[in-house]
Amino acid sequence: MATSKSRMSREEPERTGPNRMANGTSNGSRTSGRAETARGAANHREVIKRAVELAYHVVDDHIRQGQQAAERLSAGTYTSGDFDDDLRICLDRALKLSKEWGVVGVDFFAALRRMAGFRMGPAPAAPDVAVETKSKRRAEVKFHLRPGMSRFNPLVPPLHSADRSKEPLNDVHFEFRDRSRPVLVVNIPDGHPPGVYNGAIVDSKTHEPGGFISVRVLEQDRR
Amino acid sequence: MSGSSNKTAARSARRSEASGPATPPLVAELLEECRLEVLGAMKPYLGTGGPSPYLYELAADYPRRGGKMMRPSICIATARAFGARSSDAVRSAVAIELLHNAFLVHDDIEDESEMRRGAPALHSLHGVPLALNAGDAMLLLSLRPLLDNRKNLGPQLALDVLLDTERMARESAEGQAMELGWRRDNVMELEDEDYFTMVLKKTSWLAVIYPTRVGALIGTRGLANLDQFIRFGFFLGAAFQVQDDLLNLAADHRYGKEALGDLFEGKRTLMLIHTFRSGTRTERAKLKAILGAPRSERCAEDVVWIRRLMERYDSLNYARRIGHGLAGAALHEFAGIFGRLPASRDKEFLRGLITWIFERT
Numbered sequence: 231m232a233t234s235k236s237r238m239s240r241e242e243p244e245r246t247g248p249n250r251m252a253n254g255t256s257n258g259s260r261t262s263g264r265a266e267t268a269r270g271a272a273n274h275r276e277v278i279k280r281a282v283e284l285a286y287h288v289v290d291d292h293i294r295q296g297q298q299a300a301e302r303l304s305a306g307t308y309t310s311g312d313f314d315d316d317l318r319i320c321l322d323r324a325l326k327l328s329k330e331w332g333v334v335g336v337d338f339f340a341a342l343r344r345m346a347g348f349r350m351g352p353a354p355a356a357p358d359v360a361v362e363t364k365s366k367r368r369a370e371v372k373f374h375l376r377p378g379m380s381r382f383n384p385l386v387p388p389l390h391s392a393d394r395s396k397e398p399l400n401d402v403h404f405e406f407r408d409r410s411r412p413v414l415v416v417n418i419p420d421g422h423p424p425g426v427y428n429g430a431i432v433d434s435k436t437h438e439p440g441g442f443i444s445v446r447v448l449e450q451d452r453r
Numbered sequence: 454m455s456g457s458s459n460k461t462a463a464r465s466a467r468r469s470e471a472s473g474p475a476t477p478p479l480v481a482e483l484l485e486e487c488r489l490e491v492l493g494a495m496k497p498y499l500g501t502g503g504p505s506p507y508l509y510e511l512a513a514d515y516p517r518r519g520g521k522m523m524r525p526s527i528c529i530a531t532a533r534a535f536g537a538r539s540s541d542a543v544r545s546a547v548a549i550e551l552l553h554n555a556f557l558v559h560d561d562i563e564d565e566s567e568m569r570r571g572a573p574a575l576h577s578l579h580g581v582p583l584a585l586n587a588g589d590a591m592l593l594l595s596l597r598p599l600l601d602n603r604k605n606l607g608p609q610l611a612l613d614v615l616l617d618t619e620r621m622a623r624e625s626a627e628g629q630a631m632e633l634g635w636r637r638d639n640v641m642e643l644e645d646e647d648y649f650t651m652v653l654k655k656t657s658w659l660a661v662i663y664p665t666r667v668g669a670l671i672g673t674r675g676l677a678n679l680d681q682f683i684r685f686g687f688f689l690g691a692a693f694q695v696q697d698d699l700l701n702l703a704a705d706h707r708y709g710k711e712a713l714g715d716l717f718e719g720k721r722t723l724m725l726i727h728t729f730r731s732g733t734r735t736e737r738a739k740l741k742a743i744l745g746a747p748r749s750e751r752c753a754e755d756v757v758w759i760r761r762l763m764e765r766y767d768s769l770n771y772a773r774r775i776g777h778g779l780a781g782a783a784l785h786e787f788a789g790i791f792g793r794l795p796a797s798r799d800k801e802f803l804r805g806l807i808t809w810i811f812e813r814t
Contacts, residue, residue: 277771278778281645285779288649289687293680296620361676370607370674446607450538 365418373443385434389427399427424449480805487526494543511587515554518570525550528664530799535672544598551595558588621663628655639745657690688783693810695776698722716756719744724768731766
C-alpha cells in the first residue's frame with residue numbers, strides 16, 4: 231500500500247478559470263463531437279486572424295519607423311550635394327557595423343569612402359512628381375526642383391547633348407492632369423541617338439531657373 | 454497506370470484538395486536557372502591566390518554546397534517582372550548570395566550549429582577563427598559586385614542598391630541580436646508579437662524584402678515605392694521561417710541541418726513560445742531551467758521532453774496555422790504589387806514561392 235508521501239497527486243492548478251486555448255485542447259465542459267469540432271474550427275480561424283492582425287501591426291510600425299528615419303536622413307531638402315553625404319553616412323554605418331561584428335577588413339570600407347567613382351550626379355526625382363517616359367529605348371530621367379517653389383509653373387526648354395551633332399530632346403514637359411501630383415512627361419523620338427541630354431527647368435512666366443533635368447538615353451530597347 | 458501510380462495520384466489529388474493548388478513546376482525550374490546563372494557570375498568574385506586554402510576555399514564552401522538560392526532568384530525574378538534584364542540584376546543577386554552565406558557562417562558559430570546543407574558547419578571543419586575570418590571576407594567580397602553595378606546601372610542606382618544593402622545588414626544584425634539576447638538572458642516571457650518583430654528583422658529582410666526591393670529598384674530604374682515590398686517580404690519571409698522552424702522539429706536526412714537542432718540551440722520559435730505560454734507552472738520552470746543551461750549541458754532527453762510538451766499543447770499545429778495565415782497575407786500583398794504587371798514566368802514564380810515554401814523538405 232502506498233504511503234501518503236509516495237502517493238501520486240495532481241499538480242496544483244495555477245489558473246483561476248478554464249483554459250480555453252486557441253488550439254482546441256480546451257478543458258471546458260463536455261460537448262458533442264460536432265459542436266467541439268465547430269468550436270475548434272472557429273478557434274483556429276481566430277488564431278489566424280489574430281496572428282495576421284498582429285503581424286500587420288508589427289510590419290506597419292516597422293514601415294513607419296523606416297519612413298521617419300528616411301525623412302530625418304533627407305530632411306526634405308535633398309540636393310545633388312547630399313549624395314556624397316549619403317554615401318559617407320552609408321559607409322560610416324557599414325564601417326561601424328563591421329567593427330561591431332569584428333570584421334577584419336575595415337580598410338576596405340575606408341578605401342571605398344575615398345573612391346572617386348562615387349561622385350554622384352543630380353538628385354533623384356522629387357517624390358511629389360511622377361515621371362512618364364515615352365520611348366522605345368531605355369532611358370534614365372533625373373531632375374531636381376529647387377525647394378520652396380510652390381507657385382512655380384515649370385517649363386522645360388529643349389534638352390541638349392554636349393555633343394552638338396545630336397538633335398536636342400524637344401518634347402519634355404510637365405502635365406497637370408488632375409489635382410494630384412504633376413507628371414513629368416519625357417518623349418524620346420524613335421531612333422534618337424543615345425547620350426545624355428541636359429537642361430534647365432524654368433518658370434514659364436519669368437523664365438527664371440527653378441531646377442535642372444538630365445535624361446540619359448541608352449542604346450538598349452525596352453523589353 | 455500502375456497501382457502505385459494510382460495511389461500517388463490519389464494522394465496528390467487529396468493534398469491538392471486539402472491545401473489548394475500545388476506549386477507550379479516553374480518554381481523549381483526557375484530556381485535552378487537562376488542558381489546556375491548566379492553561380493557562374495559569382496566565380497570571379499570568390500577570390501583566389503594568397504592564402505587560398507585558409508580563406509578563399511573556405512569562402513567558396515557554402516555557396517558550392519547546393520543551396521536553393523531562393524534569395525538571389527527572387528531578386529532576378531522581381532527585376533525581370535518589372536522589365537529589366539537578368540544581366541542588370543545578376544551582380545546584385547551574387548552579392549545577396551554572398552551576404553547570405555557570410556551570415557550563415559556567423560550564425561552557425563553563434564548558434565553552435567553542427568550541420569549546414571548536409572555537411573559539417575564551416576567552423577566544425579576548420580575551427581572558429583578560420584571560419585569567422587572566411588565569413589568576414591565573404592561580407593567584403595559581396596561589396597565588389599555591388600560596386601560593379603555602376604557599370605550597367607549607373608552610379609545613382611548602384612548607390613540606391615548599396616544604401617538598401619546597408620539597411621538590410623542593419624535590420625538583420627538587429628534581429629540576430631534580439632534572438633541571441635533572449636537566449637543569453639534566457640528570456641521566455643515572449644509574445645507572438647516579439648517573435649514577428651524578430652523574424653521581420655532577422656529573416657524577412659534578407660530572405661525576401663531586400664531581394665524584392667533591389668529587384669524593383671533595378672526594374673523601375675529607382676522609381677519603385679519600396680515600402681510596399683516590406684509588407685509582402687515580411688509575410689512571405691515569416692511564413693518561410695515558421696515552416697523552417699517546423700521542419701527542424703520533423704527533420705530527416707533531407708533537411709541538411711541537425712535534427713531538433715533548434716531545441717538544442719534554445720531558439721525562440723513560435724512553437725516554443727506557445728508551449729511555454731500554455732504550460733503549467735512546473736512545466737514552465739523545467740523548460741526555463743533546461744533552456745537556461747549551456748548548450749553542452751542540454752541532453753537529448755531534455756530536448757525530447759520539450760518536443761513532447763509541444764505535441765501535448767498542439768504547438769506545432771498552432772504555428773502551422775499561423776504560417777498559413779501569413780502566407781495568405783503574402784498572397785494579398787503580392788496582388789497589390791505585382792497584380793498590375795503583365796503576366797510573365799517571373800511573376801508566376803514569385804507567386805508560386807508562397808506555396809513552395811510549404812513543400813520544402
